[in-house]
Amino acid sequence: MEKSKEPAEQLRIFAQYLRREERSRGTVEKYLRDASAFVRWLNGRPVTKEAVLLWRDDLLARGYAPVTVNSMLAALHALFCFAGWEECRVKYLKIQRRLFRDEARNLSRGEYARLIATAQKLGKERLALLLETMGATGIRVSEVKYITVEAAAAGQAEIALKGKLRTILIPAKLCRKLQRYARKQKNASGEIFLTRSGKSLSRKQIWSEMKGLCKYADVNPSKVFPHNLRHLFATVFYQIHRDIAGLADVLGHSSIETTRLYLAVSSTEQARRISQLRLIS
Template sequence: VGNERLSLVMQTICATGTRVSELRFITVEAVTTGRAEICNKGKRRTVFLPGRLRRLLRKYLQKQKKTAGAVFTTRTGRPLDRSNIWRDMKALCESADVEPGKVFPLNLRHLFARTYYSLEKDLSRIADILGHSSVNTTRIYTVESGGVHQRQLERMGLIIT
């Protein structure tokens, strides 16, 4: 069950771009309606849950016999926090022989943002989705490697001789 919970936590962050600290807003009600109302740092935003994720979470909730409250909780029923998730991810790293120093929950949020940007190329929309008040904060997710930049320049074909 621990591994299933961790898998779903990781997939939820990847599929929604939520912060680890915002997972407590992913509730049974949010799974039902397909949207979570996130209140963080004095701001509110709506996070949408993709259909495939909702189906996985509904199955998990049925197994857990959970009908209300946060989806991801400890054995005592408290919402998971950064330290619970961090510990579980580190244990997963060790079992997969991956260097724990390279794995952070925030990487999953970065993956969401970079993937979204690669499809949409809309920085202000990503800023809204991620809950950033400034697009400058969001820019870190869209910085492309020199190789990507080089290929783009070559594709432009602006040299005619």
């Protein structure tokens, strides 16, 4: 069934809606990127359920992972819900829950420390402190902007995202480092991690700077991305405290099942644990 508005025009209105709803910058960028990819693929054809099914199959044929396809469909479904095109929604691909974390993406504490030391050696003070801040608090990359001079002085940051409020506790030692850095940058208030022109660091810039460290720190680039610092925080927290409910609160998860995904171990680690049971004569 052909739609009353041109998809490209509906996409423009959808973008305005997302911003009014105060969705995170990362969410807005992802939804628009994925929905735009579908509109380009349509190439002027009408929006129909059959077209969405063909697009889903085409993504798979082009080598997209099922989890990625489902993520792109979620963005498209958000557009359909906004535009009143619910009849165009399609089923997500069925994916078996992964029992083990990909070892090639497991960032160890040693590698984390090496990244920080390398950044410091290269004179990248801001990047070294940013890595420590994300690693020591478990914040999302979209939450970096809430690490302010005021938050460092108070020892906590108040974060408002996705319609929820939560408090991030900042370790005292980190607070002192953040305050020293802010004074050095002559920054008396507001965000601590800024560009030379005084703007917020973008997700793309943080990602790029982290990747740039890999060859100097001798760390596999597949392990180095902002969200992996959050995974490292979750893993270390649980290893020490064995409190999954407390970890869910710290990470801002509304469901413990989400937190459980952060604690998946590699198949090698699981095999080691099983061998320690000593149930073989």
